[in-house]
Amino acid sequence: MARELNQSITSILIANRGEIACRIIRTAKRMGIRTIAVYSDADAQALHVKQADHAVHIGASPATESYLSIDAVIHAAKSSGADAVHPGYGFLSETADFARACEAAGIIFIGPGADAINLMGDKAQAKRRMIAAGVPCIPGYQGEDQTDDNLLQQTKLIGFPVMVKAAAGGGGRGMRLVPTGEQFMDALHDARAEAKSAFGSDQLILERAIQQPRHVEIQIFADQFGHVIHLGERDCSVQRRHQKVIEEAPCPIITDKLRAEMGAVAVRAAKDINYFGAGTVEFLLDSSGDFFFLEMNTRLQVEHPVTELITGLDLVEMQIRVARGEPLGLSQEDIHFTGHAIEARLYAENPAEDFKPSTGRLNKFRLANGDGIRLDSGFKAGDEVSSFYDPMLAKVIGYGPTRDIARQRLVTALKDSVIFGVETNQSLLINILTQANFVTGNATTGFIQDHFGAGTLEDINFPADAIIIACLSRFKASLTKALATSLPLPSPLLNWSSATPIQTAFQFDELPVLVSPLDRKSFRIEFNSTSYDAKILSFNSEQIEVEISGRKLKAFWQSCGAADIAVAIEGQSYNFIDMNSVFATREAQRGAGDIIAPMHGTLAKLFVKAGDVVTAGTRLAILEAMKMQHEILADIDGTVTDVGANIGDQISANQLICSISEATS
Known part of the structure; x- marks a missing residue:
């Protein structure tokens, strides 16, 4: 209604x-x-x-x-x-x-009416309705009989491989790809349990698995007078566990004829359920050009900016106008597509640890802008990335007259963006966008699985360039600060001279680094039995340009407390810990009642609570940083009066862990 x-x-x-x-x-x-x-x-x-x-x-x-x-x-x-x-x-x-x-x-x-939301929110019900409306659907089963025996029998009619899906949800939860009959019952039970937990319903549907398809969705818009149009397609094939990572418009391989066919089907689906507002009809597109209905999302999509960029329309404004009863004022002939847009979802997560979300303070959050770049974000530097919500930091969208220009602009923006304080998928996005299969527009839904297996996502070793830049940035920053304040140089810097090189320990596998200044700008740096000549070409509070063995390199850096230093080179961030500074900080704090973290890390263990009596040397906590564990010890006798963190918390450098009230004799 x-x-x-x-x-x-x-x-x-x-x-x-x-x-x-x-x-x-x-x-x-x-x-x-x-x-x-x-x-x-x-x-x-x-x-x-x-x-x-x-x-x-x-x-x-x-x-x-x-x-x-x-x-x-x-x-x-x-x-x-x-x-x-x-x-x-x-x-x-x-x-x-x-x-x-x-x-x-x-x-x-x-948004749309409640009846439409309810209908399309149930995959089984939606699929039955779409079949009745003549919308092409993947062969499968969406019936009421949910017994194990019946579902197993249905797979024999559908054929393997088969997809098991939660009827009430999406986003990859309650979904399993089952290659053979031997694996079906285990997958069925796992999917059913996950669906129940995620959506409160254990109803499932079965579909024939289409191998290496593209995930293509059609953006539709309808007013309350029965007018429905489509705004073209988006290719969302680059996914991780059915979660979209990269989206683009238009789809690289779709012809005008195929777009018109898919658009007409999407419009038919919307009209059949008396839909109004913004909606997205999602399809799987196989290599032969056949397409099949997946689901309809009855809302605005995360990836809507790519459609806005190629159509010049503001979809949120259109939503508001439709909601207050205005006609669309647009016919299908009014919709034109110009250029190409690609969106990358930038997440606070660690791809090397099974994409585990990363929480903590955004010590630096600088998203690069420029020609053809759109940034949609809800964060600023200094914000906390919480464990309570989705870890997406931003959407970075590249637009240009051609797909390759849009792609290159997006790659450049990602390389020039700097995020310190949490781990991100930034370098993975860059790698995806520069892979040959993506460059040529041939990515399918199996793209990430095929090109980024477990081995390629493991933690990378610290490259020599990053180690050198971390050393030089820390040295230059300390020297600049000392000279600016006319303070005596700290003892490490007094010793760090051309006459007496000092060994500086950063904590990456406890690698010792020997730095020998040759003059005010030139240095010889030795580690892992290799010597490098480096020269500082320019330096400021956030950037450094160096020449390393004849190669020029620009990087961003930030000192995040007494011991931490972060370095970013072309979209890849590295975090180091200067163990010399850790030891100096501990010595300076000896005898203090406030126990603060000497570095950024995770509070792995906590051995005390408020009210506990401790003596100097008592283990208070263990801080895990850079895959190593550091004991935090009491420096005085006394009583713990306050504990400012919990096990599992991301701890920033200089953050209070606990306070001790000194014992009185």
């Missing part, structure tokens, strides 16, 4: 966080609409909170107690006088009950 038309929207509450909230705020403000942010405890200082005109606290840090609480969001909308709610994507964006709650509260939901 269509909503009441010609409704006024003067204020919008964004029921989301991070980059999508910032993205919606940007368009709403341009339209003269008041913006209202919501935030949890963890997001009190978040960028989207600062950018909005008004902000409402909605609960504790866990999403279930804040962003996923329908009651909390509706209360925030009412108390702030919001006319409408934009759900963004994720969280409550595809929750039919939330759309109904908005309607019941007299608040416009900027």
